[in-house]
Structures are given as structure tokens and as C-alpha cells.
Amino acid sequence: MQLEAPPSDLLFSPDEHERAWELFADFASRYLASVAARPVYPELDRPALRKIMQTPMPRSGTSLVELLEEFEAVIVPNATHSAHPRFLPYVQPTPNAIAPYADAVASLISQNCNLWHLSPSANAVEQTVVRWFADLYGFPSSTGGLITSGGSAANLVGLTAARDHALGPDARTRGLQGNGPPLVLYTSDEVHSSIDKAVSILGIGTENLRHIPTDAAFRMRIDLLEAALRRDRAEGRKPFCVVGSAGTVTTGSVDPIRELAAFCKQEGLWLHIDGAYGALTVLSQRYRAEMSAIGLADSVSLDPHKFLFCPAEAGCVLVRDRAHLRHAFSATPSYLTMSEDPDFIDFANYGPQLTRSFKALKVWWSLKRFGADAYVRVIDRMSDLAAYMASAIEERADLELLAPVTFNCVCFRVRSLDDAGNRTVLKRLVDSGDAFLGPASVNGRIGLRACFMNLRTSQSDIDFILDRTGEIAAGTP
Numbered sequence: 001m002q003l004e005a006p007p008s009d010l011l012f013s014p015d016e017h018e019r020a021w022e023l024f025a026d027f028a029s030r031y032l033a034s035v036a037a038r039p040v041y042p043e044l045d046r047p048a049l050r051k052i053m054q055t056p057m058p059r060s061g062t063s064l065v066e067l068l069e070e071f072e073a074v075i076v077p078n079a080t081h082s083a084h085p086r087f088l089p090y091v092q093p094t095p096n097a098i099a100p101y102a103d104a105v106a107s108l109i110s111q112n113c114n115l116w117h118l119s120p121s122a123n124a125v126e127q128t129v130v131r132w133f134a135d136l137y138g139f140p141s142s143t144g145g146l147i148t149s150g151g152s153a154a155n156l157v158g159l160t161a162a163r164d165h166a167l168g169p170d171a172r173t174r175g176l177q178g179n180g181p182p183l184v185l186y187t188s189d190e191v192h193s194s195i196d197k198a199v200s201i202l203g204i205g206t207e208n209l210r211h212i213p214t215d216a217a218f219r220m221r222i223d224l225l226e227a228a229l230r231r232d233r234a235e236g237r238k239p240f241c242v243v244g245s246a247g248t249v250t251t252g253s254v255d256p257i258r259e260l261a262a263f264c265k266q267e268g269l270w271l272h273i274d275g276a277y278g279a280l281t282v283l284s285q286r287y288r289a290e291m292s293a294i295g296l297a298d299s300v301s302l303d304p305h306k307f308l309f310c311p312a313e314a315g316c317v318l319v320r321d322r323a324h325l326r327h328a329f330s331a332t333p334s335y336l337t338m339s340e341d342p343d344f345i346d347f348a349n350y351g352p353q354l355t356r357s358f359k360a361l362k363v364w365w366s367l368k369r370f371g372a373d374a375y376v377r378v379i380d381r382m383s384d385l386a387a388y389m390a391s392a393i394e395e396r397a398d399l400e401l402l403a404p405v406t407f408n409c410v411c412f413r414v415r416s417l418d419d420a421g422n423r424t425v426l427k428r429l430v431d432s433g434d435a436f437l438g439p440a441s442v443n444g445r446i447g448l449r450a451c452f453m454n455l456r457t458s459q460s461d462i463d464f465i466l467d468r469t470g471e472i473a474a475g476t477p
């Protein structure tokens with residue numbers, strides 16, 4: 001048997017590699033130059049998408065040129081365009097310029113960031129960005145953390161550590177079958193659904209999740225939190241954790257983190273902060289005082305694929321005492337155990353994944369290429385754009401704000417229409433391809449939501465969006 005040659009079918013020659021980079025570079029520059037002229041939300045070519053979905057697995061290969069032709073003919077025109085200046089739905093940024101390149105080269109060198117000896121330099125980079133983030137809040141040197149797929153995964157990791165800490169040394173062996181009193185977790189009624197999801201995944205059960213009402217500014221009411229906790233204790237349950245929000249998903253409100261930290265300390269509870277949306281605004285002077293209180297928490301999630309403008313996926317979780325992460329996640333079967341080194345960490349022992357990609361590179365480069373001060377300017381600009389939109393809405397007779405604007409998102413509605421009418425206006429606006437906004441539900445009233453995380457949006461885009469909304473509303477029964 002001759003196995004030395006030929007080279008694998010799955011590799012390119014050096015010439016083919018060069019051609020691939022040329023083709024992709026050409027696509028990137030044409031795409032970015034044309035994106036603002038595209039409909040921000042596509043008019044779907046359903047037959048073309050169905051054809052793709054019905055295609056059987058190919059037995060033989062397709063040329064690079066054909067792959068890219070199909071990508072440009074079907075995938076791109078049926079995609080949403082986060083680089084379009086009027087892309088403002090949910091909490092999703094325009095990617096910054098360097099991070100997509102970091103993703104490409106990280107894939108090329110394909111580091112497995114599970115065990116340090118499989119990825120020593122990536123390990124150093126991941127440790128570095130985790131430390132940079134921990135330092136932003138003044139967390140102690142005992143703090144550990146890791147890059148995750150996003151805020152939901154970061155919340156799940158943080159709450160797993162909290163649960164296992166509450167269950168004690170037997171947590172991994174007995175799980176929730178130990179017949180102790182039910183664990184209870186407290187959060188606000190404005191919290192992101194990833195917390196509800198984590199509570200059910202972790203076996204705590206959503207009937208043991210208390211959504212504490214919020215005040216007029218959508219911040220958790222500590223008096224009601226305390227009353228709920230006393231009731232649960234009196235009825236034999238075991239309160240173990242409070243989740244505060246640093247940026248709630250609808251209005252961007254921030255729970256009173258310092259007061260929550262004092263309360264949790266007094267009551268012996270774990271404080272987790274869901275900072276997926278807002279925690280990184282600590283970089284800006286405007287938000288620093290409020291956000292630096294996060295350093296009092298036991299754990300926090302934050303999302304570089306939000307305010308560091310990384311493309312999906314990049315989240316991060318920090319846990320004040322990294323021993324809690326190891327307690328919850330370490331697994332050292334003999335087939336993995338190779339060597340320990342005081343300079344490095346086996347990130348596989350800090351979270352649920354074994355194989356992990358080198359996401360830390362895009363986070364590191366995002367900060368190294370542009371510097372933290374660039375993010376300060378961008379974050380401030382995002383809240384200025386939101387403030388401008390709010391004042392423009394207040395000047396109009398046909399639209400009204402649903403909530404005061406304190407951050408980078410604006411929830412508003414058409415005055416003359418009911419909830420169903422406002423839903424119709426949002427759908428028509430999005431379907432028109434002129435602007436992509438998301439839905440808002442504030443105090444039970446439905447409207448539209450613009451979330452400013454877009455590096456290309458200007459004041460004239462906001463004027464255009466409001467005029468188009470007004471026009472569509474005028475034609476909506």
C-alpha cells in the first residue's frame with residue numbers, strides 16, 4: 001500500500017489558497033461597499049431557499065468559484081444585513097472591522113482551547129482578555145472565567161457554579177436528588193429569558209424562580225425581593241441566588257447592583273449579574289459608576305458580541321472565585337490528563353464544553369486594534385443616537401415613547417393604533433426592507449424598538465425611519 005502521496009482530497013494547493021483569499025477579499029470589499037443600498041431585511045426568495053433545503057448531499061465537489069457564486073446569488077440576498085445603517089433590531093451590533101479576520105485566521109490555525117497544551121498561545125490570549133474584563137470591575141485575583149458562545153451560555157455557566165456552591169461538596173455526585181429543600185432563585189420581571197432557560201436546564205424548575213416586580217424605571221424592587229425571600233424561608237425553601245440585570249433586554253434598565261450586593265451578602269446569597277447587554281459599557285465614563293458595582297457580584301456574564309462589536313459568537317463569564325468553576329465543571333479522565341503548568345489553565349475544566357474554538361482572538365484583536373478608548377466613543381455615540389431619536393419622537397404628534405430613554409434603545413409606538421396595529425406597522429416596516437427594528441413590550445403595551453449598536457447609523461437614518469413609520473402607520477387601519 002502506498003500512503004505517502006497523493007495529498008488529501010480535502011486540502012488546497014498553495015495556488016488554490018491564494019485564489020481563495022483573492023475571491024473572498026473581492027467579495028468582502030464589494031459587499032461592504034454595497035450593503036447600505038441593499039434592503040436591510042430581504043424579500044425572501046423562497047423557491048431558491050427551498051431548492052437548497054431539498055438538495056441531496058453531493059457525492060463530488062464543487063469549484064470555489066461556483067461555491068461563491070451560489071453564496072452571492074442565494075445566501076447573501078436572503079440574509080439580514082447587520083452592516084446596514086438601519087439595522088437596529090434586538091441587541092445585535094454591526095461587526096467591527098477586525099473581528100471577522102480574526103475568526104478566519106483563528107479557524108485556519110484551528111486551536112482547540114480545551115486543554116492548555118493543545119493551544120498554549122490561545123490559552124495565553126484567553127487568560128489575557130478574561131483578566132482585562134475582570135480588571136474593569138475591580139474583581140480580585142482569585143477571579144476566573146472563560147469565553148463562551150454568548151450571554152445565554154455565560155449565564156448558564158455562572159448559575160451552574162451558583163447552584164453547585166449552594167448544593168455543597170456533594171453537588172456533582174448527588175445532584176438535585178439529595179432531597180434537600182428546593183433551591184429558589186430571584187430575579188426581576190424584566191430579566192432576559194436566558195435566566196428562565198438556565199433555571200429549567202439546571203433542574204431548579206421555573207416554579208422556584210421568582211420574578212420580582214420592578215419600579216417605574218424597570219429596576220428590581222428590593223423591598224419586594226426581601227418579602228419574597230422571607231416568605232420562601234418561612235415555607236421551608238432555600239433561597240440561594242439573586243440575578244440582577246446590567247441592562248434589561250427591553251429598556252436597558254440597570255438593577256440597583258450595589259444594594260443587591262449588600263442584600264446578598266447579608267442574606268448569604270450568590271449574586272449573579274446578567275451583564276450580557278450592558279456590562280461592557282463600564283468602559284464609558286457615563287456608565288462607569290453604576291457598572292463598576294458589578295465587581296461586588298459573585299459572577300457576571302458579558303457579551304463581546306454586543307458592545308465590543310464582535311460578530312457572533314463571543315460571550316464571557318467571570319466568577320469571583322475560580323474554585324467554584326472547577327467545582328462545577330472539572331473532569332479529568334486519564335485520556336485527557338497530560339500536564340499541569342502554573343502559567344496555564346485547562347479551560348475545559350471551567351465550563352461545559354470540551355472542544356472550544358479560539359474565539360478569544362477576535363476579542364483580543366478588537367481591543368488591540370482599536371483600543372478601549374475607541375469603544376468609549378462608540379458607546380457614547382450609541383446613547384447619543386438613542387437620545388436624538390427620543391427627542392425626535394417627542395416632537396411628533398403621531399408617535400410616543402413607551403419608556404424613558406436612559407441607554408441605547410428606544411421603545412415607541414404609534415399613538416393612533418392599538419397593539420395589533422403597532423405590530424402590523426413593525427412588520428410592514430421590516431418587510432419594506434427600509435429599516436429593521438424589533439418589537440417592544442413595555443408595561444403590557446406593544447410597540448417598536450430601535451437598539452443602537454450600529455457603527456454606520458446617522459441622524460438622517462433616524463429621521464428616515466420615523467418618517468417611514470409615520471407613513472406606514474397612516475396607511476394602516
Ligand SMILES: Cc1ncc(COP(=O)(O)O)c(C=O)c1O
Pocket residue numbers: 090091149150151152153192194245247248249274275276277303315
Ligand atoms: C440582557 C440579556 N441577557 C442575555 C442575553 C442573551 O445573550 P446571547 O444572545 O449572547 O446568548 C441577551 C441577548 O440579547 C440580553 O440582552
